Amino acid sequence: MTVQPLLAPGRGGGLLDVARRRYLLRLLVRRELRSRYQGSLLGLGWSYVRPAVNFAVYYFVVGIFLKMSRTIPNFPVFLFSGMVLISFFTETLITTAWSIVGNAALVKKVYLPRELFPAASTLVSGVHMLPAFGVLMGGAVWAGWAPSWIAVGSMALAFAIVATLAMAFGLLFAAVNVFFRDFGQVVDIINIVVPWSVPMIYPWTTVQDATHGGWLLQLYLANPLTSAVLLFERAFWWPTNDQALTLPNGAPALPGGHLAFPYHLTVRGLAGLLAAMVLLALAQWVFARLQRRFAQEL
Amino acid sequence: MEAIVVDGVSKHFTLRHAHSIKEMTVRAVRRQSLSERFTALDEVSLTVAQGESLALMGLNGSGKSTLLKLISGVMQPDRGSVRVRGRVAGLIEVGAGLHPDLTGRENIFLNAAILGMTKAETEAKYDDIVAFSEIETFLDTQVKFYSSGMFMRLGFAVAVHTDPEIFLVDEVLAVGDPPFQKKCLQRIRAFHAEGRTLVIVSHDMGTLEKVCGRGIVLEQGRAAYEGGIQGAVDFLAPPESPLEAQQRRRAREEAALAAVPAGDSARAEAELFAAEVMPDVPRLPDPRATLEYGLALAAGQDGMALEFGVHTGGTLSVIADAREGKNVFGFDSFDGLPEDWRAGFPAGHFAVEEPPEVRGAELVVGLFESTIEGFLQEHPEPVAFVHVDADLYSSARTVLAHLGPRLSVGTVIVFDEYFGYPGWREHEYRAWEEYVAESGVRFDYEGFTEGNEQVIVRITGIS
Ligand SMILES: Nc1ncnc2c1ncn2[C@@H]1O[C@H](COP(=O)(O)OP(=O)(O)O)[C@@H](O)[C@H]1O
Ligand SMILES: [Mg+2]
Numbered sequence: 001m002t003v004q005p006l007l008a009p010g011r012g013g014g015l016l017d018v019a020r021r022r023y024l025l026r027l028l029v030r031r032e033l034r035s036r037y038q039g040s041l042l043g044l045g046w047s048y049v050r051p052a053v054n055f056a057v058y059y060f061v062v063g064i065f066l067k068m069s070r071t072i073p074n075f076p077v078f079l080f081s082g083m084v085l086i087s088f089f090t091e092t093l094i095t096t097a098w099s100i101v102g103n104a105a106l107v108k109k110v111y112l113p114r115e116l117f118p119a120a121s122t123l124v125s126g127v128h129m130l131p132a133f134g135v136l137m138g139g140a141v142w143a144g145w146a147p148s149w150i151a152v153g154s155m156a157l158a159f160a161i162v163a164t165l166a167m168a169f170g171l172l173f174a175a176v177n178v179f180f181r182d183f184g185q186v187v188d189i190i191n192i193v194v195p196w197s198v199p200m201i202y203p204w205t206t207v208q209d210a211t212h213g214g215w216l217l218q219l220y221l222a223n224p225l226t227s228a229v230l231l232f233e234r235a236f237w238w239p240t241n242d243q244a245l246t247l248p249n250g251a252p253a254l255p256g257g258h259l260a261f262p263y264h265l266t267v268r269g270l271a272g273l274l275a276a277m278v279l280l281a282l283a284q285w286v287f288a289r290l291q292r293r294f295a296q297e298l
Numbered sequence: 299m300e301a302i303v304v305d306g307v308s309k310h311f312t313l314r315h316a317h318s319i320k321e322m323t324v325r326a327v328r329r330q331s332l333s334e335r336f337t338a339l340d341e342v343s344l345t346v347a348q349g350e351s352l353a354l355m356g357l358n359g360s361g362k363s364t365l366l367k368l369i370s371g372v373m374q375p376d377r378g379s380v381r382v383r384g385r386v387a388g389l390i391e392v393g394a395g396l397h398p399d400l401t402g403r404e405n406i407f408l409n410a411a412i413l414g415m416t417k418a419e420t421e422a423k424y425d426d427i428v429a430f431s432e433i434e435t436f437l438d439t440q441v442k443f444y445s446s447g448m449f450m451r452l453g454f455a456v457a458v459h460t461d462p463e464i465f466l467v468d469e470v471l472a473v474g475d476p477p478f479q480k481k482c483l484q485r486i487r488a489f490h491a492e493g494r495t496l497v498i499v500s501h502d503m504g505t506l507e508k509v510c511g512r513g514i515v516l517e518q519g520r521a522a523y524e525g526g527i528q529g530a531v532d533f534l535a536p537p538e539s540p541l542e543a544q545q546r547r548r549a550r551e552e553a554a555l556a557a558v559p560a561g562d563s564a565r566a567e568a569e570l571f572a573a574e575v576m577p578d579v580p581r582l583p584d585p586r587a588t589l590e591y592g593l594a595l596a597a598g599q600d601g602m603a604l605e606f607g608v609h610t611g612g613t614l615s616v617i618a619d620a621r622e623g624k625n626v627f628g629f630d631s632f633d634g635l636p637e638d639w640r641a642g643f644p645a646g647h648f649a650v651e652e653p654p655e656v657r658g659a660e661l662v663v664g665l666f667e668s669t670i671e672g673f674l675q676e677h678p679e680p681v682a683f684v685h686v687d688a689d690l691y692s693s694a695r696t697v698l699a700h701l702g703p704r705l706s707v708g709t710v711i712v713f714d715e716y717f718g719y720p721g722w723r724e725h726e727y728r729a730w731e732e733y734v735a736e737s738g739v740r741f742d743y744e745g746f747t748e749g750n751e752q753v754i755v756r757i758t759g760i761s
Contacts, residue, residue, distance in 0.1 A: 004463070006303060006381040010371020024411040031408060035399040106395055110388075110412055111371035182318040292374040295367060296311055 010111045010292075014284050017113035024112070028120040033127060051087060051132040055080055062201050072203055073243040073255065077140055081236040082200030082229045084136050085158060088129040089166050089225065090191040095121040096170030097177045097187045104298040114291045115284070118170040122163070136236060143240035151235045157269045158231035161224050164276035168283040175290040178297050198229040205258040221262055224272030230261050231269050299590060300383070301464055301495035302346040302369055307378035309339040309364055309519075338364045340519040341378070347591065348383070348463075349583035351496040353506040353527055355534050356516035362499045365516070366466045369497065384463025387413050396453055398442035402433060405441050409456040423459045430481070431455035451478060458485045465489055467498045483509070493583045503531045508553065511581035511748070526578030565749070568718035576743035579754075588752040589613055589685065589712055591745050593620035595756060596710035599682035602627060606666060606697050607687035607714070611654035617685060623658025625679060631665050639689045640721050666693055670700040680706050686726060687714040694729035702737055709757045710744070716753035717746075730755070737761075 018025060037046070058079055062068045069075040099117040100107060107114060137145075145151075177183045195201065197220075204226070211217040220226060238244065238252060238260060245253040252260040262268065312333045316322040325332055339361045346352050354362045367373040368380050370388050395412040396405050406427055410420040428434055431451045433444075441449065454470070467486065486509060490496055500506055506513065506527060513530025515523040523533040528550060537543035554569040582588040593616070596603070603621045605614050608628035618626045634649030653661050662669050666688070681704040686694055694713075713726045734741065740759035746752060 003299070004384045006300070006383050008371075008380060009369065009382050009386055010374060021411075023417055027408045027411050031397050031400060031404075034404075035397065106412065107372075109372065110395060111386075112412065180317070180319050180322075182320060295372045297314075 012113040012115075012288075014113070014288050015115050015119070018115045018119050021113065021116065025116055025120055025123070028116060029123045029127070032120060032124045036124075047128045047131040048135070051080075051083065051135075054087070055083060058083070058201060068202065071254070071256070074143060074237060074241050077136075077143055077240050078233060078237040079201065080132075080136050080139065081232045082198065083195075084129060084132045085162050085229055085232050086195050086198060086200055086225075087132070088125055089162050090194055091128060092122050092125040092166035092170055093173060093187050093191060094184075095125060096166070097173035097184055099170070100174045100178050100294060101181070101298070108295050108298050114294060115171065115287065118167070118174045122167050122170055125166070126163070140236045140240055144242070145236065145240050148239065151239055154231040154266075154269070155235040157266070157273065158228040158235065161228040161231075161269065161273045161276050164273065164280050165224055165228075168276060168280040171280075171283040171287040175287045175294075178290070178294055194225070197223065198226050199233075200229055203254065203258070203260075204230065204262065205254070208258075221268065224276050227265065227268045227272040230265055234261055234265065299348045299594070300345050301348040301350070302344075302383075302497070303379075303381045304342060304344045304365070304369070305379050305381075307339055307342050307365075307368060307375040307380060308337065309361075309368065309373065310376050311336045311338055338519050339368070339375075342516070342519070342521050343378075344514055344521065344524065346495055346497065347580055347582070347587075348495055349490075349493045349587055350512065350580055351490050351498065351510045353510035353513040353530060354497055354499045354516065355506070355513055355530055356522075360516040361519040362516055363468055366468050366497065366499060369464075370466055382464055385414060385461070386464045386466065387457065387460045387462035388466030388468070396441055396449065399440060401440055402431075402437040402444070402452055405452060406456055409453065410460070413457060413460045414462075415460055419461070427455045427459050430458070430485075432478075447475065447478075454482060458482070458489070462494065464495045464497070467496065467500070469499050469501065491583070493587075503535060507531060507550070512578070526576075528573070528577050564720045564722060565718050568722065568751075571717060572746055576746065579743050580745045581748040582745055582752075583748060585714070585747050585750055585752050586613075586616065588745060588747045588750075588754060589616055590620070592685075592710050592712040592754040593617065593683065595744055595754065596683040596708070599708045599710065601625065601680035601682035601704075601706075601709075602677060603683040603685075604629065604681060604701070605659075605685040605687060606630075606693065607648075607685075607689065608632070608654070608656070608661065609648050609687070610650060611656040611659075613685060613687065613714075614654075614656045614659050617683070618656060618658030621658075621683070625677075626659040627662055627673070627677075628656060628659050629662045629664075629666055629669060629673075632663060635689065636665065637690065637692065639725070640719060643689070666696045666700075670697070674700065674704065680704055681709055684709070684711045685714065686711060689715050689725065691725045691729050694726045695732065698729055698733040702733070705739065705757055705760070707757055707760060711755050711757075713753050713755070715751045718749075718751045722751070 013020075059076060063075045063079065072078050096118040099121040100114060103117050106112065107117075173183065173187055199207070204221075207220050208217055211220070243255050245255065245257075247253050247259070251263070254260050313336055314333045315330070316325050316332055322332060342365065354365060356362050364373065366388065368375050369382060370386050395409040397408060400408060406424065407417070407420055428437065431454075433448050433451060436444065436448065441452070444452070483505060486496065486498070490509065496509070498506065498510060510527045512525065513523070513527040514521055515530050515534050523530055537546055550573060551570060554566070554573050580591065582591055597620070602625040603617050605617055605628045608614050608630035611628065614626070614628040630653070632650050632653050634646040635643060637645050639647070653663055662673055681701055684697070684701065686697060688694060688697065713730065716722070716726050716730075738761040739757055741755045741757050744754040744756050746754065
């Protein structure tokens with residue numbers, strides 16, 4: 001028999017420990033899905049209804065009444081591609097923020113790598129995103145979409161950015177919410193701002209015009225979420241755009257002659273992913289420090 | 299070997315008056331204190347040996363649960379350190395991981411995973427868990443429809459089928475109806491018998507006396523008493539009258555007798571003897587653990603380590619390892635017992651064809667009376683550790699008579715057949731008693747093997 005070493009208990013390896021306990025993670029995800037929809041009328045069907053209503057409201061108000069459909073050809077696909085990604089992000093922020101507090105009974109009594117709970121919430125949001133994503137895919141194909149390297153690559157990059165960013169903020173918010181219970185309100189407010197802070201309802205050129213291409217525009221474009229939404233639009237919306245134009249230099253353009261996407265979008269996306277990963281590492285570090293006091297604060 | 303080491307641990311709780319950003323701002327503006335500090339544990343140190351069963355006692359709020367949470371890693375100490383060897387699982391609170399919306403079956407898998415079991419392990423133990431919980435018919439019912447008793451049973455059944463090296467129990471032995479309680483208690487004792495380390499919090503002194511060897515009493519976060527379980531119980535709840543003291547003593551004697559199979563009077567006698575002369579020492583789970591514990595006690599003691607009665611060399615190699623191969627000697631004629639010992643062990647028993655090879659130890663072959671004297675002349679060092687494994691009164695007496703002048707304060711002697719078998723008062727025990735009476739050495743009992751024959755003594759004074 002090998003002699004085991006004397007170790008300090010409860011010093012986990014963070015997200016690496018989560019990877020080690022995949023089996024438990026899977027059960028936690030299943031539990032959350034189950035309990036959220038048990039005894040509900042539509043079950044997972046709610047994952048269709050919510051985005052559908054959300055979509056309908058924006059489509060009629062912004063697209064029809066405010067005539068955005070004229071500026072942006074094929075506006076429904078444009079709107080929905082951004083919306084799928086952003087609802088995944090905002091839902092993750094809310095569920096992760098409550099993931100530790102909601103599992104207080106466990107956190108207080110059994111030592112588990114605490115990152116498991118935000119990680120499970122993020123995965124659950126991912127599962128919730130699937131129906132809407134399927135609808136997006138179906139709609140795009142119906143509108144003439146066909147897979148291409150640039151489309152699939154853009155989609156993967158955009159998704160990687162949003163998932164990493166959501167996990168990073170999820171860890172931070174989950175930890176902070178343990179110490180300040182009204183932090184959940186802050187998350188709600190953030191979630192009001194997020195959909196308007198990215199080119200999901202309007203084209204990015206609106207910001208370009210309003211800021212005259214100044215440093216405010218650079219700030220707007222530096223947001224990794226902006227890059228992610230633009231990438232998702234490049235993946236799903238642009239290939240289905242029947243009024244696609246190209247400028248003399250080959251850049252894709254909107255009917256008014258505006259650039260459809262900022263230059264170097266792929267590079268911006270990669271930089272955004274890098275930034276998100278740095279943020280995740282930072283969030284993990286903060287979480288690891290704060291989690292030592294979770295059990296006594298709950 | 300130690301399984302849990304708690305070293306100078308303090309734990310403070312900050313009782314925060316403000317739990318939201320608004321409250322904090324308001325209190326800060328009014329210059330009210332934001333928090334108060336409260337000390338739940340104050341410089342607590344303790345060591346639990348592997349295979350030991352420790353009772354943690356104290357009034358409500360004395361810090362027992364906090365200490366268990368530090369050991370399980372749920373909380374971190376503010377000062378000092380906690381270290382554990384191996385997997386810790388616990389019943390800090392039964393059913394912590396049960397989810398009301400899942401069925402009993404699903405909860406078994408989830409709770410087992412929470413306690414660290416893999417899918418395969420859970421599947422292998424699934425039937426046992428179900429049988430233990432006695433809720434077969436409700437397995438497909440959601441747990442929220444369970445009665446609280448059924449809920450507890452399910453949680454307990456899963457927890458006791460995990461496979462931890464260290465098992466913590468916090469005030470949960472009182473769950474369920476009496477038959478179930480009894481079953482749980484049996485299971486806990488089985489854990490103990492398997493050599494797992496236990497730390498148990500309970501207010502049921504009777505249970506603690508049955509299961510634990512040692513007790514620690516916490517008082518307002520400090521260890522106020524540490525010692526044998528009976529001493530700890532008396533410390534926490536002193537008998538209120540001489541009559542009660544006497545009743546308690548009688549109950550303990552009866553319990554000691556009841557703990558051994560009927561008819562085994564030698565065993566019972568040994569139990570009584572142990573309860574009387576060494577109530578507070580560690581009860582070790584097996585002979586090997588006793589030997590290792592004795593060696594650990596002698597670790598700081600310089601000098602030779604001697605074994606009398608090498609036989610096939612198994613224990614001598616344990617000694618050689620512990621002493622790092624320095625100054626370790628084994629004595630044996632390898633011709634077996636020189637005279638009849640107890641029933642079943644006639645003269646010549648234990649003979650081996652050829653002396654064994656033991657790395658890190660030197661063998662001195664021959665009858666003790668003819669080898670020891672010459673050996674001691676060649677080796678002037680003191681004796682740090684002795685393992686007396688020669689069974690017979692005459693051998694033990696010879697060994698003690700010769701070694702006597704070399705024994706010093708701190709020398710540890712492990713007797714391999716000290717008590718608990720028919721006629722034990724006539725062999726190693728008698729040789730030791732006589733030696734003590736003749737030489738006037740003073741000693742402490744330091745440990746013994748539970749339900750077996752080994753005893754550790756340490757010399758505390760030489761006259
Ligand atoms: N998370 C916590 N925050 C503040 N005080 C706590 C917390 N946990 C325990 N305490 C306090 O610490 C003391 C010790 O508690 P505990 O270890 O549960 O005692 P016991 O288990 O011995 O009854 C109690 O006074 C309790 O109120
Ligand atoms: Mg308690």
